[in-house]
Amino acid sequence: MNRKTLVLPAVVGLLAPALAACGASGDESDGRAAIVVGTTDQFVTSKDNPAPLDPAIGYEAAVWNVLRQTVQTLTHVPRGGGEPVPEAAESCTFTDTQNERYRCRLRAGLKFADGKPITADDVKYSIDRVIRINAANGPVALLANIDTVETKGEREVIFHLRTPDATFPYKLATPVAGIVPRSKYAAKSARTGFQVDGSGPYTMKPEVENHRVVKVLFTRNPHYKGDLKVRNDEVELDLFPDAKKMGKALDGKKIDMMTRTMSPEQSRQLLENPENGINLTEMPGLAVRFLGFDTKDPAVKNKAVRQAMAQVIDRGEIASKVYGTTAEPLYSLIPSGITAHTNSFYNKYGEPSTAKAAAILRAAGIDTPVKLTLHYTTDHFGTGTATEFEALKKQFNDTGLFDVTVQGTPWEKYRPAQVRGDYAVYGMGWFPDFPDPDNFTAPFLDRNNFLNSPYKSDLAQKALIPQSRRESDRSASAKTFQRLQDIVAQDVPVLPIWQSKQYVASREGLTGVEWAVNSSADLQLWELADGTA
Missing domain, CATH: 3.90.76.10 (Dipeptide-binding Protein; Domain 1)
Incomplete structure (x- = not known):
């Protein structure tokens, strides 16, 4: 979902010198012709x-x-x-x-x-x-x-x-x-199955083991006719079970680039101690992470519980201690860098406060500690997720107002369970379809929202969302989106935590890296080229 009145994805920084004229793909000793890109994404039937x-x-x-x-x-x-x-x-x-x-x-x-x-x-x-x-x-x-x-x-x-x-x-x-x-x-x-056919810049051939894709070979489509400029003949996408193994493949010249999702430790290490022959490229990121709520579940049905959680969460601590330079605190569903962003949660709740949260719960007649389980997926949003949820548990429990446990589940089972409504509180991420404020509000608040959330705001669904879509000049809808953000801060159907920065590590000799991932985390493999060619 990629909409644009807004962010022009500027390349923020190459930590190493300009790309040199030799790289993994150009090394004749390894016998590889294709550019090889690593990812921790998983495809399973x-x-x-x-x-x-x-x-x-x-x-x-x-x-x-x-x-x-x-x-x-x-x-x-x-x-x-x-x-x-x-x-x-x-x-x-x-x-x-x-x-x-x-x-x-x-x-x-x-x-x-x-x-x-x-x-x-x-x-x-x-x-x-x-x-x-x-x-x-x-x-x-x-x-x-x-x-x-x-x-x-x-x-x-x-x-x-x-x-x-x-x-x-x-x-x-x-x-x-x-x-x-x-x-x-x-x-x-x-x-x-896994085969895809179309008229895009590449044809594809998946390599499958035990109902799981391990590689995808993309080969230039000779019949492609469109606006994209394809700068290579073949790209191989290699799927790794975790970021550590992906990093070893980069170090061992088995892959030319590693993308989503590098671990916070890997990004931090390359930022602080650049390696010879490896470039780290920082790109704008619009992906957001949040807690979602089944607002019909007895544990969180009363919005005072959700408001109290919003009152005590310390986003800065989560971002800095868990993710370092790869994340920044988020106080709205609409991330900074998007037209109409406003810090609605900070405006309403200010700094974390146990006393204010206690007053919210007391006014609603809710006994404390409130017993909750925070659910997260173990293998979909990167290695920092488990650490993040342990930190969240500590923040909530340290107030004495909550009795929180955490539970991790593989994505294959996690997503169906979340959609069914098995979880009262759960962690999710959102990679925008297009970087317009509509795509950070409607998917959460409109009918048939992607979370299958029972939360409903008639004002949002019947008035504000349709009103925002009438404006061809997207900046003219800023006040409408501000009202939508304020509704989310008031009712807390979701609780924003942080937004990402994106890092891509690549071997010297690979060009086009700065364009190969856009602000919405879309891979654009046609941008890559071997600098020796």
Whole structure:
């Protein structure tokens, strides 16, 4: 979800000298031709998730980082940010003043990777398919405002929206709106397994062991026709079980770059003690971490409990002691760097205060200590998560107002349990689909929100969110978003904790690293090149 009126992803710092003319990929002794990128992302098929890489199903940053390389969208957010521009389309525009009708014209000669022509009917089929499948907690909410998709001839597609939505061009730039071949993707059912087919810059071939992807080879698509400039012929994505093993692979010249998610210790070490032959690139980050609440659960149903938690949490301590330079405190769902950000939680609660939290609980007639379990995933958001939740437990318990325990669960089981409502309090992260304030509010507060939260604000859903989407000039909606942030601080359906900074480590000789990950943590592998070439 990548929307732009705002942040231009500036490259903050290369800690080593300018990229040199030799690197792992250029070392003839290792016999590798492909640029190799490491990640700790995991892709597993299971009974609960048999089709993790289907664009109608997958709604995680890791999944989208595979889809973006292989499935083409009508628009895309250009390098460096800004308004979406045509990608598979040659032109796209709203054709009315209310932002309710959006027309795109396809590029001439557009083809899938197998050489078959792409027509407007393929675009309509792909969009209608996502809406028809309507996957629970999938990305369909991004397309929910589409009333009908109309085609004219072989190259023109017109989207008729139910309500005005100035963010729609950004939604079309996300993989949920990817164009897929109907011969590979059934109209009413998900495509199981790990294969992805489309018309993007690469074809892909996954290597699978025990229902788990261990590698993905991306090869330049000879039929690709779009706005992206592909600077390499092959990129191999290697999946590691943890950041430590990924780091050893970089040190051993087995990979050229390691990206999400480096551990805080790795980033800190490379910042303080740069290594010869390895560059550390810092990039803007918009990912946020927060506690979510099942607001119907008896333990946290009374918002006074949630407000008291917001009153005592020390975000600065979590950010500095657990994550160091890789995180900064967050006092709103909308992170700093995004238009309309305001520190609503700080404005309401100020500095951490046990006395104020006690007064909140006492006024609501709540007995203390309040017994809670904080749930977190052990293998999805990086190695610092367990340490973070131990620190949170200590902060809450040290007040004497709470009796908190923590429980870690692998993501494969954690996410289904969270969606079912098994957890009263749980930790989650959000990687934006597009960097617009809408994408940090609507997914949490609107109907069919991605947390499956029972929390509901009529003011947010029926008035403020629709009102914000009418504004083509996104800065004009700042006051509306301020009200949405204040509602979150008052009702605390979620409790923001910190926002990330992004670091990527790479071997000298690899160029394009500063563009290969954008502020929304999207991988853009086409930007990478071997500096020796």
